[in-house]
Amino acid sequence: MALALQTFSTVKDATAALKAAGTRYLGGGTLVVRAANEGDVSVSSLIRATEPALSAITVSGREVRIGASVTMAAIARHPDLSSLSRAARAVGGPAIRNMATVGGNLFAPAPYGDFTVALLALDAIVSIDGGEVPIETFLAKRESNHAIVTSVGFSLPVDGGFRFLKVSRVKPKGVSVLSIAAVLEQAPDGTVSSAQIALGCMADRPMRAKAAEKALLGRELTSDGIAPALAVASDGTSPITDPIASAWYRNEVLPVHLGRLLLA
Structure with missing residues (x-):
């Protein structure tokens, strides 16, 4: 089945388009595109946003913010996130890590979602269009979440922690x-x-x-x-x-x- 793809320059515009029936947000595509290819007829249209903040990693002291479109490969090679490298590298092989995003991993069903396990231990805060939610709360209600995840934030633990x-x-x-x-x-x-x-x-x-x-x-x-x-x-x-x-x-x-x- 052919999928329509729309690209928006802002999260706000993408969120508005997400309300249409059969529409899903496209991160790296490792989950939603596979689902469509395997016969999930509930997906007819994909949207994505290219807002620069979605692909940014900021580290200030021990405070970290990772945009939802940041890939596992980018995290694995970031010099200030070496403690998370093992968790990022746990997500598939190199080809998958070059595509899989932080935002998409939050929605990955078991047995996937290894990086989200790390974020949960870090007690991360999930930023969505319109607010912030503790990751444990977000995961409990993720199927009913119709807002776009924009980033996750957390504090780096002490060395060796x-x-x-x-x-x-x-x-x-x-x-x-x-x-x-x-x-x-x-x-x-x-x-x-x-x-x-x-x-x-x-x-x-x-x-x-x-x-x-x-x-x-x-x-x-x-x-x-x-x-x-x-x-x-x-x-x-x-x-x-x-x-x-x-x-x-x-x-x-x-x-x-x-x-x-x-x-x-």
């Missing part, structure tokens, strides 16, 4: 069995003072492992110290089952891989 792991059967660019991102802060005595852990493929969208986060507080990052967190790692999860792995398998291996991440 961010960790990311993607588990896949085919390396380096296979689809995820699961992915985990964590932002950890430690007190002077080495115990965990703050923990934000996000999981991919453990629900139909990235989710926070809040029971594990709570169990880590005041604990040392040792095998014994993290044991309570691993015991509750699967609390609240509802993993997907797909050709890559079953829900049972994902629940079984989550504590193993979370342990490896925390002890890295």
Whole structure:
């Protein structure tokens, strides 16, 4: 089926056009174009915006803002975002990373959306045309969101405070069995003072492992110290089952891989 494509110079004009039936926003096209090619007849028209801010990365101290049209490849090579390079490189192979955008990744269904897992651990703020929304709130309601995402903002963690792991059967660019991102802060005595852990493929969208986060507080990052967190790692999860792995398998291996991440 042929798709019509309209390009607008401003987000405002693109948002107005998005209200038409059958219209979807085009980021890198790795999701929406594939869906159309695979027979999704609900998509008849694509729109995009070329506003310069959508493709900008700004870093001021530890404060970061990434435009929604920024690609994974651009993030992976940015000198001030080296801590996020592994998460950006987890998104497909080079060809996909040259196309896949931050904004599009926010809408990627499991088992995709690895970079969004990182953004969730970073407690990012999603900017849409008309306001800002905490990423956890945005993800919970993303299907009903009819505004265009313009950027995401977050604070870079302290050196060594961010960790990311993607588990896949085919390396380096296979689809995820699961992915985990964590932002950890430690007190002077080495115990965990703050923990934000996000999981991919453990629900139909990235989710926070809040029971594990709570169990880590005041604990040392040792095998014994993290044991309570691993015991509750699967609390609240509802993993997907797909050709890559079953829900049972994902629940079984989550504590193993979370342990490896925390002890890295």
